[in-house]
Amino acid sequence: MRGRVLVAGEASGTVLVSPEPLSFWGGYDYKTGEIIDRRHPLSGQKAAGCVLALPLTRGSSTTTAVLLESVKAGTAPAAILSPRVDSFLVLASVVADEMYGRPIPILALSEADFAALRTGQRVEVRRDGEVSFEGAIGPELSGGPR
């Protein structure tokens, strides 16, 4: 599949699909890369290094600050795939690029492509927005990747 490139970059990792929106503030511990919103279905999962499939962010305008911290701390998702342009996520990545030259690749996918993503798939994200799947679909994860 191919998405619209919001922030260009290359990444590979295991897909982690969030069935619900997520606020990174109060929802993501940048020291560990763990999702900590106890009301969220992914609570307790680690998103660090994953290709995070996220419907959109929720609520707090502090989401970008937390995501930027995660880039500096090395706990950011490897890439983010979203069915829309989420400016909070894009901004964190743009500032990470300006500050550290380390943007998080972010793609906007069609609703159909987004809906086809499954937790545990191994994917590669390319600069031109191509998302390729490596091998067979993996099993559902219980304790996060790796």
Next chain:
Amino acid sequence: MTLHLDDHDRALLAGEHGPAARMAMSILVRMAEVQDAPAMLDITQAHIDSAIYMGAAGLEFAERLASLGGRVAVPSTLNVSGLDEHHWQEWPVPEEWARNAHRQMIAYQSMGCVPTWTCAPYQSALAPKFGQQIAWGESNAIVFANSVLGARTERYPDLLDICAALTGRVPALGLHLTENRAGQLLVRLGGLPERVQALESFCPVLGHWLGRNCGERIPVIEGLVITPTEDQLKALGAAASSSGAVALFHIVGVTPEAKTLEAAFQGRAPEATMALSLADLCRARDELTTAEGSTLDMVVLGSPHFSLAEFARLTPLLRGLRRQPEVSFLVTTSRGVRDLAGSAGHLAVLEEFGGRVTVDTCILATPMLPPSVKTIMTNSAKYAYYTPGLLGAQVAFGSLEDCVRSAVSGRIVRDDSGWRA
């Protein structure tokens, strides 16, 4: 769409207004391109959420801009910081945190921001007027400015708010433009009796439900029979922008762009209509409580920051009473409101009750609470929403009266009678 930049934009990008403005403009232009904005537009003021200390990267960003000589181009107020600047030593705030949080406060002040240190900037004389183009950070302030004041702001995330302030420019899109401010969802309250709407917790619970069910779409509320106060609208918006991404709501007959139902939708048809039942609302209210027993360690009020009117409601509830020694009682507010509350005699009553005040920040933005605090009670849906994840504590949501009675009795007590069918 190609982004049109005017001469001033190009001068900013070329560094003619200094390297900080150039970096800020570069970020703004990249965002404008991603968001398909046709042009940039002028703002008249900004409210900066970025001064909250989150960690090393945010501090580095602030000090980079400040060291590059950044100066705000428009009047800019500051949201809560990561520290009660003059009282943090009264709480177990780690010294290293305090040092870093203070450096971040200084960096933003040095760029010319006004040290208001509040998440309720609409409670000050600097509040924007109807139709004003502004760039505000802090989700509850954004939804209040758009919905209640009729000023126009997108949801500016941290880091972008200061870029807007340093340049006075933002992408011309979203809620800055009249056509994007029309209602999208019709929310009917007709099934909710006036006695329920009159409950103190009604507005925050309704807000929590809106956030859960509207996502980032614009709800139009029809059938509100009470006349909400500014604090009720504040509570509604803060809840809706915590559980969801609501940045603008209309209430027919109440908010300035909703004089009629047709005006709220700008003549368009709603994308969907939802009728809210008492059962829906009770479920939303229950979601805000995670505490299972009645054990209570602390009552916290003031998210968004407590207003003078809220102090005036609290004082008669406290007078002549005292909290149980094992339940602490905290009100979070701004320096400005604290001073007014002191002059009005509210702080003396709070102190006799055994309560305390924290300014500049809140329990979610600074690590001030001792680890012994395991269960918190609040009348704020925003505190209730974020407490479990951010503080790892359990939370009980109740009315202001419930909160005071609980502090006095030493255990969680909630009057649920008004919520029964």
